[in-house]
Amino acid sequence: MDIYLLDWASLLLRWLHVITVIAWIGASFYFVWLDNHLVRPTADDLKAKGVDGELWAVHGGGFYNPQKYMVAPANLPQDLHWFYWESYWTWMSGFALFVVLYLCNASQMLIDPRVHTWGAPWQAVVAALGFLVVGSAVYDIACQALGRTKDGQIGNDGRVMAVVAAFVVLESWLACHLFAGRAAFLIVGATLATMMTANVAHWIIPGQKKVIAQMRAGQKPDPIYGQRGKQRSVHNTYFGLPVLIAMLSNHYGMLYQRPDNWLVLCVLMAAGVSIRIFFVKRHKGVNGWDSLGLAALLIGGLIVRMAPAPQAAAAAPVTxxxxxxxxxxxxxxxxxxxxxxxxxxxxxxxxxxxxxxxxxxxxxxxxxxxxxxxxxxxxxxxxxxxxxxxxx
Incomplete structure (x- = not known):
């Protein structure tokens, strides 16, 4: 009965996780697309209202006219639609699934004695959780220390992302030398996912709430909150596909049951970033075929490198x-x-x-x-x- 109930818990948590992932990543992709398709208005009334960009779209038999204000509209409406529950529930459902399948069954799912010998399962559990905490801390410190231009403005994302890339490579190597390959892939993906949700919970939403509070109080909104939120949101869109491939890859033993499994994971994640770069450029009207070509080269290289050696014909049938x-x-x-x-x-x-x-x-x-x-x-x-x- 315990195994039966565990299977149901796994199924329902996985289903919830997939639903919330679709909602979160879908909303993230849409808003990146929206930002890259906005055009500056030509109508005087829109300029007077502070509209920084707009677009017209048709979908489902209706026409839509989204408008973006920089930093905020002069008159804030009472009814505002927020986008945060998708992120929170994605992380909570994913973490719950991680606990049920891996942490509560650490001796089988988290530990591989051929990779590393732990004194006790609880040590592996603590170490796995430590990866999530340390990863989020490293990323946040990088953003605050390096995520500004020389004149103090929010920017220099290249330096931040370089630190994140180096950390992911190091974390992938370390995780694959401490945990079972399947668990290691999941831990690296979960670390990036934790960074993403932390961005929403600690920077994007609190910043938006502060802007609203300032407006309600009749104060001029500080643009720094919008700039920080935008920076973290852009980072999240590049983390999304690497997280997805890390989560999907643990269903394929051919990927994680290799001595160089950490390198396989890093290459797959790099391909995910390249694919996302292609789509972002595409949204801006630029055909970034070089990014798509790099992704194809990385994936193709893996396919060739990982191809099994040809087997000689069997001398006799196997009974x-x-x-x-x-x-x-x-x-x-x-x-x-x-x-x-x-x-x-x-x-x-x-x-x-x-x-x-x-x-x-x-x-x-x-x-x-x-x-x-x-x-x-x-x-x-x-x-x-x-x-x-x-x-x-």
């Missing part, structure tokens, strides 16, 4: 009895009897044959099973299972 012997030693700890994980039973010839395609996908293609290779499946045994699965 089901041979596979049963391997399964008995490597698989039955989780896939036997009524408590078989995911309902996949491999304790009989019928079970192995019925799940032949799944075995090939999980053991050979994705290399996701055994989980963290806890039972020590050898490469020779994996190759034998692959030959059996490919047999007619």
């Amino acid at each position: 089901l009895e041979q596979v049963q012997a391997i399964a008995a030693q490597r698989c039955l700890a989780c896939h036997t009897g009524e408590v078989a994980q995911k309902g996949v039973r491999l304790d009989s010839a019928e079970g192995l044959s019925a799940h032949k395609a799944q075995i090939y996908q999980q053991v050979i293609v994705q290399r996701a099973m055994p989980l963290n290779n806890a039972t020590g499946l050898t490469e020779e045994e994996r190759a034998l299972i692959g030959r059996w699965a490919r047999q007619p």
Whole structure:
């Protein structure tokens, strides 16, 4: 029953997480697109109101005319629509999923003795949480120390992002040498996601609230709050795709079960940034094919580098009895009897044959099973299972 309820908790949390991710990233992408398509108004009445940019759009059978004020309109309306719950719920649902699947099951999901030996599971849990805290602190210090131009204005994002990139490379290397590969990828992605939500919670929304409070009090709004919010919002849009690829990649053992898995993660994240740069340029009317080409080069390079070596033809067919012997030693700890994980039973010839395609996908293609290779499946045994699965 515990496993059954855990599966439901995992499913519902994952569903909530995906819903909120779509809402948050979708809103972020839309507002970046909107900012890059605004044009300065020509009408005198709009200029008099302080409108800095506007555009006309058509969607769903209606016409829309968004207008942006810099720093704020002269008369603040009472009914304001805020965009923050998407960010908060994305982080909370993702963190809850991380706790349920990884931290509460640290000995299996977080720790891989072949990578690093921890004295106790709680030490790995504390270290994993430490990555999130330290990452957010490093990024925030970089923004405050380096995120200004020589004349004191908000800017110099290149220096900030260079620090973030260097930190991500270091964190990826360290995480992949301390935790199971699957968990390490997730931790790095979660660190960036924590930076993003911290931007919303500690800078963007509080800054907007201060501007509103100043206006309600009849004071002139300080433009610094809008500038800081804009800076952090721009950073978030470049963090988004690297976070998504880190989250998706932990479903593919071929990525994280490699000695150079940290490098694979860094390359995938760099490709995500390049793809986002292409879209941002595209929004501005510039075809940044160089950015898209770089992403394709990075991903293509990974595909070539990670391609498995050609296997020699088997001298003799692999029998089901041979596979049963391997399964008995490597698989039955989780896939036997009524408590078989995911309902996949491999304790009989019928079970192995019925799940032949799944075995090939999980053991050979994705290399996701055994989980963290806890039972020590050898490469020779994996190759034998692959030959059996490919047999007619």
